[in-house]
């Protein structure tokens with residue numbers, strides 16, 4: 001080991017740990033500096049999905065379930081969904097149609113490559129927009145429930161992107177639809193506590209891991225088949241943006257997580273021999289609508305801001321059309337308040353934790369197209385198993401105001 005220079009010893013002795021810590025922290029708030037999204041090449045229109053699904057799972061002998069899926073698809077507010085699962089995939093893996101057959105190994109084998117590759121496509125777009133080299137990324141947070149394996153997909157993702165070997169990697173798993181919110185909150189902590197840190201978060205999910213045929217008595221399969229799609233969203237977060245190089249989009253002023261009491265059975269996910277099993281209880285939209293306001297009050301009280309809900313911009317996870325309807329109603333919002341969430345739901349479906357990043361990107365696109373001069377505070381909210389609510393207070397930053 002190289003000897004420590006005498007001057008370094010002297011400086012260390014004269015500086016308190018508190019001073020060292022203060023110098024390590026960023027000055028400003030964590031800020032969204034770039035966003036990228038990606039989807040698989042193939043998509044199915046929602047109008048055609050019911051026929052497609054019953055054909056490729058060879059389930060035409062279950063006409064009542066087929067009618068039910070069609071009814072839900074018609075009310076879903078979804079136009080199309082991108083999916084890795086195609087007729088070819090099902091021909092190669094007919095066992096995926098029956099969740100009572102062993103198929104987890106094959107699913108994990110496919111997902112552990114396909115999902116990081118999708119994440120790499122979204123991340124590459126975020127890095128290109130950011131304008132700095134990939135090797136300037138200091139931290140990577142990868143959120144997925146689509147590949148239970150070690151080394152995890154973050155390892156492959158880091159090498160696909162050419163990140164530096166000292167990049168600090170963290171994997172979030174099985175957070176379901178709140179993975180994007182959790183990753184953003186963690187990125188905020190990292191960026192604000194490590195001066196100069198640049199955190200890449202990548203969320204990616206594929207329905208491949210939980211795709212199986214309909215089964216009498218299992219309504220969860222039908223509801224899931226009506227809602228979920230594949231996608232990846234990536235965000236670069238850092239504090240104290242470098243002038244003329246980095247473009248601040250949204251400042252993150254506060255972040256919190258709330259667990260709704262007595263709700264642990266409402267949304268569940270579990271790996272089984274035949275893929276990932278999930279359950280979505282009937283009352284989830286009502287449960288969220290009944291709890292959302294206290295999460296918002298707590299967040300805005302924490303920063304001392306007296307917000308009026310109708311003045312905010314909204315990036316809410318579109319878990320289903322009814323969730324958006326009931327939240328709008330509970331908060332007394334106009335029908336257009338969740339337009340970005342509805343647009344993403346329509347174009348991509350529910351892509352689990354990834355979806356909220358698409359919504360943030362859609363909001364950014366709307367501010368760029370229509371101007372953001374009047375906009376100030378907004379809220380990002382994501383929900384998932386727990387039932388967990390992630391709340392992040394956002395402010396439109398100078399990069400969207402043309403400064």
Ligand SMILES: CC(C)(COP(=O)(O)OP(=O)(O)OC[C@H]1O[C@@H](n2cnc3c(N)ncnc32)[C@H](O)[C@@H]1OP(=O)(O)O)[C@@H](O)C(=O)NCCC(=O)NCCSC(=O)CC(=O)O
Pocket residue numbers: 068071072075076077175176177178219220223267280281282283284285318319320321322323350352383384385
């Ligand atoms: C599915 C819907 C679009 C249907 O629209 P409407 O409710 O207006 O229509 P509707 O009342 O006529 O219901 C149509 C059919 O859907 C069925 N249905 C509704 N919710 C269901 C559920 N959770 N499980 C099983 N079936 C369900 C009804 O019983 C009905 O069946 P029938 O026609 O036979 O009477 C909506 O209910 C919705 O958006 N629900 C929210 C879905 C949700 O909870 N998403 C969160 C996913 S989890 C998530 O995002 C987080 C995570 O995964 O981590």
